[in-house]
Amino acid sequence: MERELVFYTNPWSRGAIVHWMLEELGVPYRMETLEYGTTMKAPEYLAINPMGKVPAIRHGDVVVTEAAAICAYLADAFPAAGLAPELQARGEYYRWLFFGAGPLEAALSLKPCGFTPTPEQQMQLGYGSYEAVVNTLAQAVKGRRYIAGDKFTAADVYLGSHIGWGMQFDSLEKRPEFEAYWAGLKDRPAHKRVAELSEQAAAQQTATQE
Incomplete structure (x- = not known):
């Protein structure tokens, strides 16, 4: 059943x-x-x-x-x-899915609050600094259509959502790497249906x- x-x-x-x-x-x-x-x-x-x-x-x-x-x-x-790679090919998939849920989520949430951690605080925080997170993410998506291999996965749903919203609401810099990556995701039929609904x-x- x-x-x-x-x-x-x-x-x-x-x-x-x-x-x-x-x-x-x-x-x-x-x-x-x-x-x-x-x-x-x-x-x-x-x-x-x-x-x-x-x-x-x-x-x-x-x-x-x-x-x-x-x-x-x-x-x-x-x-x-x-929407998930084979188990033996999930290194990048898990890495970026939970990078989005951890460092990226924290960095994008705290930036609009005006919080800039000191070097000492960066050692205590899981994400370190906003700059470190953004630079790492930009390098990760640069020249890539999908974040975890050559197929669209759940990691693209999660990471792409944060990148799209971040640029829309100015919590994430509109770097060329982010704009190119998001451009390849935002017009997927499923995403467009959700936006309309x-x-x-x-x-x-x-x-x-x-």
């Missing part, structure tokens, strides 16, 4: 990363849109994610939170989609609140 796949999200959240991943998979799923401060903090959802944040998924009895973990899980749960969901949510 096929296990139900439920996707918990909000149109103004990192849930868009998982939404893109789901559309790339092409498998049936049910989407539940939650509101900040209300249904996202309700006991029913806190039983899914005690952090009271989205995204999260429930696949049968399996619950997964954190966007990078969800992408990795879905790639393995639905191997027919080909997110705009519709956001418009409906705004209309409901007015």
